[in-house]
Amino acid sequence: MEKFVITGGKKLKGKVRISGAKNAILAMMPATILASGVYRFQNVPNLRDVWTMSRLLIDMGIYSELNDGELFVNSHEIKSFEAPYEHVKKMRASFYVLGPLVSRFGKAKVSLPGGCAWGPRPVDLHLKGLEKLGADIDIEGGYVIAKTNKLIGTRIHLDIPSVGATGNLLMAAVLAKGTTVISNAAIEPEITALAKFLVKMGARIDGIGTNMLEIEGVDDLHPANELIIPDRIEAGTMLIAGAITEGNVTIENCNPYHITAVISKMEEAGCEFDICENKITVRMEGPPKPVDITTAVYPGFPTDMQSQWVAFMLKSNGVSKITETIYPDRFKHVPELQRLGAQIEMSENTAIVYGGKKLSGATVMGSDLRGSAALVLGALIAEGTTEILRIYHLDRGYESLDKKLRELGAEIWREQTEEY
Numbered sequence: 251m252e253k254f255v256i257t258g259g260k261k262l263k264g265k266v267r268i269s270g271a272k273n274a275i276l277a278m279m280p281a282t283i284l285a286s287g288v289y290r291f292q293n294v295p296n297l298r299d300v301w302t303m304s305r306l307l308i309d310m311g312i313y314s315e316l317n318d319g320e321l322f323v324n325s326h327e328i329k330s331f332e333a334p335y336e337h338v339k340k341m342r343a344s345f346y347v348l349g350p351l352v353s354r355f356g357k358a359k360v361s362l363p364g365g366c367a368w369g370p371r372p373v374d375l376h377l378k379g380l381e382k383l384g385a386d387i388d389i390e391g392g393y394v395i396a397k398t399n400k401l402i403g404t405r406i407h408l409d410i411p412s413v414g415a416t417g418n419l420l421m422a423a424v425l426a427k428g429t430t431v432i433s434n435a436a437i438e439p440e441i442t443a444l445a446k447f448l449v450k451m452g453a454r455i456d457g458i459g460t461n462m463l464e465i466e467g468v469d470d471l472h473p474a475n476e477l478i479i480p481d482r483i484e485a486g487t488m489l490i491a492g493a494i495t496e497g498n499v500t501i502e503n504c505n506p507y508h509i510t511a512v513i514s515k516m517e518e519a520g521c522e523f524d525i526c527e528n529k530i531t532v533r534m535e536g537p538p539k540p541v542d543i544t545t546a547v548y549p550g551f552p553t554d555m556q557s558q559w560v561a562f563m564l565k566s567n568g569v570s571k572i573t574e575t576i577y578p579d580r581f582k583h584v585p586e587l588q589r590l591g592a593q594i595e596m597s598e599n600t601a602i603v604y605g606g607k608k609l610s611g612a613t614v615m616g617s618d619l620r621g622s623a624a625l626v627l628g629a630l631i632a633e634g635t636t637e638i639l640r641i642y643h644l645d646r647g648y649e650s651l652d653k654k655l656r657e658l659g660a661e662i663w664r665e666q667t668e669e670y
């Protein structure tokens with residue numbers, strides 16, 4: 251196991267390059283199931299989740315190799331139509347193979363991500379949509395068993411604009427017979443990127459970028475190459491790292507249009523920005539003003555930036571309320587931040603942050619990807635040294651986070667630990 255050892259108090263200064271979007275490549279890799287052949291993806295981040303998806307595809311007979319930001323996939327030899335629990339339990343995105351397998355081969359056996367179909371990690375929208383497209387869905391022994399002779403286009407309305415359900419159903423509909431309309435579809439940039447990639451493969455999709463997707467099924471698709479869009483959540487996290495340390499940080503290879511809500515709230519908190527094309531510079535002097543946020547689907551304030559905002563508001567000179575509306579319980583970072591001296595009260599799905607309290611280094615433990623990012627941000631402003639355990643959570647979604655922060659002047663080191 252590894253841990254981060256961080257000594258707080260350093261102002262971050264300099265430039266950092268944002269990596270490719272985890273949630274875009276994790277959706278496109280399963281899309282290679284839809285057409286046999288060789289695919290080349292560029293600007294692919296070197297992340298644990300990409301390795302996990304690679305291993306899942308390899309176990310299905312697909313060649314997948316990541317080399318220095320380029321991912322080669324060859325889906326000529328698909329031999330297995332299963333996504334076993336060992337992969338899906340590690341990464342919910344493994345569930346994305348369901349739609350492509352059913353659509354192309356008429357069969358799939360995919361482990362439920364965790365819990366049952368209806369909770370606590372529900373996939374009911376995925377399954378209801380596939381049933382509407384004509385798949386027979388059974389659940390046996392923690393697995394979804396899907397079968398069909400041929401998916402038939404239909405109208406699907408999503409009760410929740412689920413990112414995963416939109417991606418899975420989009421990949422199912424592109425080879426269905428006839429027209430499918432997905433209404434209340436997710437419009438996150440990663441879904442838009444997936445739709446554009448599918449069109450490159452020969453799919454016929456109208457309404458890309460809107461919450462009404464119309465898919466005209468085709469008989470077959472062909473491989474394509476793709477350049478992965480920048481990771482908007484890494485971008486937002488790095489901007490807050492610059493601001494929380496009262497530094498001056500420029501992030502490069504980003505898309506400012508993908509993080510307008512985060513930039514707007516940071517401006518409200520007193521941050522100054524220079525924004526041009528694919529670069530953003532943030533400057534901050536003194537503590538941020540207390541600013542309330544409520545998470546929402548895109549283009550609202552992203553749930554994946556909620557924990558980072560809690561950390562940022564620890565530095566503020568007042569009281570702020572952070573409300574989570576996407577997930578029922580996404581506050582595992584709060585008790586760990588309290589170990590650093592943070593004063594935070596929970597009221598249902600709202601964290602009330604009493605900013606300005608002195609934070610002191612301590613040993614804390616990550617329990618999920620974005621919550622762990624909040625612990626890093628807290629450690630950057632805590633007095634003394636903080637140790638963050640279980641940083642494999644961070645390695646799932648941030649490429650070389652310690653190296654990038656060190657290059658900006660942070661005192662952060664990765665060390666081995668015997669902690670299990």
Ligand code: EPZ
Pocket residue numbers: 272273276342343370371372373374375376377410411412413414415440553554576577578619620647
């Ligand atoms: C994607 O997860 C992202 N993961 C998550 O990012 C992100 O937090 C989430 O979208 C919301 O933006 C990937 O893209 C790999 P959802 P996903 O389906 O698709 C409920 C990160 O940090 N729901 O939009 O699983 C669900 O319980 C990760 O990079 C149902 O009720 O999210 C949740 O409350 C974390 N039934 C809400 O919808 C369903 O069938 C949003 O989930 C599906 C979802």
